[in-house]
Structure formats: C-alpha cells, structure tokens
Amino acid sequence: MNILEVKNLKIWDVSTGEVIITNSSFNLKKGSCLAIVGESGSGKSVTCRSIMRLNKASLRQSGDILFKGENVNNLSEKEMRKKRGRNLCMILQNGMSAFDPSCVIGVHLKETLAEHFNWNKNRTEENMKNAMESVMLKNPIEIMNKYPHQLSGGMLQRIMIALAIVLEPDIIIADEPTTALDTISQFEVVEQFIKLRERMGCSMIFISHDLGVVRKIADEVLVMKDGEIIERGSTQVIFSEPQHEYTKYLVSTRLALSNNFKKIMGGGAIVAES
Numbered sequence: 001m002n003i004l005e006v007k008n009l010k011i012w013d014v015s016t017g018e019v020i021i022t023n024s025s026f027n028l029k030k031g032s033c034l035a036i037v038g039e040s041g042s043g044k045s046v047t048c049r050s051i052m053r054l055n056k057a058s059l060r061q062s063g064d065i066l067f068k069g070e071n072v073n074n075l076s077e078k079e080m081r082k083k084r085g086r087n088l089c090m091i092l093q094n095g096m097s098a099f100d101p102s103c104v105i106g107v108h109l110k111e112t113l114a115e116h117f118n119w120n121k122n123r124t125e126e127n128m129k130n131a132m133e134s135v136m137l138k139n140p141i142e143i144m145n146k147y148p149h150q151l152s153g154g155m156l157q158r159i160m161i162a163l164a165i166v167l168e169p170d171i172i173i174a175d176e177p178t179t180a181l182d183t184i185s186q187f188e189v190v191e192q193f194i195k196l197r198e199r200m201g202c203s204m205i206f207i208s209h210d211l212g213v214v215r216k217i218a219d220e221v222l223v224m225k226d227g228e229i230i231e232r233g234s235t236q237v238i239f240s241e242p243q244h245e246y247t248k249y250l251v252s253t254r255l256a257l258s259n260n261f262k263k264i265m266g267g268g269a270i271v272a273e274s
C-alpha cells in the first residue's frame with residue numbers, strides 16, 4: 001500500500017519562468033524507505049520540500065501529492081501546519097538551521113510538541129528525555145538547557161531524530177541528514193536512522209549523496225538528473241544492474257572510492273559494504 005503518491009509534479013520559478021521539476025511521479029510504500037540520489041541541483045530538495053509545501057513562495061507547484069489519499073496541494077496553510085511534524089516530518093542537513101538560535105533546545109522542543117499534543121510539562125519532558133536517551137544522548141535535561149550553538153552537528157541531528165520518535169510521524173523526510181557531519185557522527189546518525197525505522201516502522205524519504213548510506217538504509221531508489229527521474233528500482237537492482245549511463249557512473253564512482261579505501265587501509269576491515 002502506498003502512503004504517498006506523487007503524480008505529475010511540476011515545480012517552476014514564477015520570477016524567471018524556469019521549470020525546475022518537469023513532470024515527476026513516484027510512490028512511497030507504507031513502511032519503506034525511498035532514497036533520492038542525483039547530482040547537486042538535480043531537484044531532490046525542491047521535490048521533498050514540495051511534499052511538505054515548504055518551498056519558497058517564488059516557486060510554484062502543480063500535480064497531485066496524495067498523502068493517505070488526500071491531496072496535500074489542496075490543503076490550506078492552516079491544515080498543512082497540522083500535518084507538518086505530526087504526519088510529515090522533515091529532518092534537514094544542518095541541525096543548526098532547524099532550531100531557533102535565540103532559545104534553549106528544550107523550549108523549541110516543548111513548543112513543537114505543544115502544537116500537536118495536549119501533554120502537561122512533566123509528560124512532555126519525560127517523553128523527550130526517554131527519546132533522547134534512546135538515541136544515545138546522555139544527560140538529556142542538561143542538553144535541553146543548552147542553546148543550539150553549544151551543541152555539535154551530530155547532537156543536533158540526534159535531537160531531531162529524538163523529536164521524530166516522540167512525534168511518531170507517518171513519513172520522515174530526511175534531506176542529506178549526515179552531509180554536514182564528520183565521519184564518526186555520520187556513522188552514528190545513520191545507525192540511529194536505521195534503528196528509527198526498525199522501531200517505528202515509519203515510511204521514509206532519504207536524500208543522500210552517499211551511496212554507501214543509501215545502500216544500507218533504502219529499499220528503493222530514485223535517481224534524479226536535471227529535474228527528472230531518470231531511473232528507479234529496488235536498491236539491490238539499482239546497485240547491481242544500473243541501466244542509465246548516469247546511474248552506472250554514480251554506482252561505479254562509489255565502488256571505485258570504496259575499493260580505493262580498502263586498498264589504502266588494507267583488507268577492508270573498516271569499510272562495511274552490506
């Protein structure tokens with residue numbers, strides 16, 4: 001069963017007339033993870049933001065975006081606000097840009113949860129504390145009293161994941177959630193995403209440049225180039241039998257990098273190719 005169906009999505013810039021997404025159609029199956037890959041500027045982020053209806057006002061979109069059969073494109077901004085967070089949750093590349101720099105993390109988290117749940121202060125704090133501990137954030141109360149700039153990128157991403165655990169959205173859209181992190185934090189955050197899926201069985205759209213991560217986390221892959229989906233299929237098939245020249249290039253570059261790494265490090269003890 002599809003939880004999301006995108007049909008004939010077109011996105012254009014009204015100020016310049018430039019068409020950014022020509023005519024995209026794809027589905028997200030309930031409980032599965034769909035990765036979107038492709039070169040910079042191919043339209044991955046605008047596609048995902050169109051689902052959340054979060055693109056800048058100068059960008060317009062047409063087509064159908066059916067979330068559980070309801071066309072998101074027809075909802076009012078007020079109805080859409082209710083869906084964001086509770087039903088459709090977005091985790092961005094840079095945790096710093098997701099939080100209000102002028103208040104401590106706890107205030108932001110409590111305000112977000114108060115939008116969607118009628119919990120008292122203790123229950124909100126308890127739920128958030130448990131979720132933060134489950135993503136390996138030690139001393140959650142201390143963290144909630146810190147400002148975003150006092151925390152590392154990896155910690156902010158884990159806080160976003162913890163918030164998603166509490167919100168229990170139907171779909172999580174993660175737009176390059178590991179790109180801004182150092183290698184160790186990347187590994188840890190990816191592990192948390194995998195656990196999140198195992199634990200909540202939520203559906204996920206995962207944008208990433210890192211094909212190693214995609215291979216680990218995704219069930220299906222869309223390959224985008226110049227605003228169009230040029231190839232799609234199960235992760236296994238995309239990696240083992242890519243058809244389009246561009247997908248072949250992406251996959252071979254990834255393999256070359258990983259083989260090179262194994263050669264340098266000797267024996268491949270570190271690289272976990274699954």
Ligand SMILES: Nc1ncnc2c1ncn2[C@@H]1O[C@H](COP(=O)(O)OP(=O)(O)OP(=O)(O)O)[C@@H](O)[C@H]1O
Binds near residue numbers: 013039044045047059
């Ligand atoms: N607010 C905007 N106004 C005008 N054009 C935009 C806007 N946002 C994005 N674009 C254009 O849309 C195209 C797709 O951008 P998008 O950010 O979706 O690419 P992407 O595939 O996510 O790239 P990256 O991997 O670098 O994040 C680009 O040509 C970009 O310049």
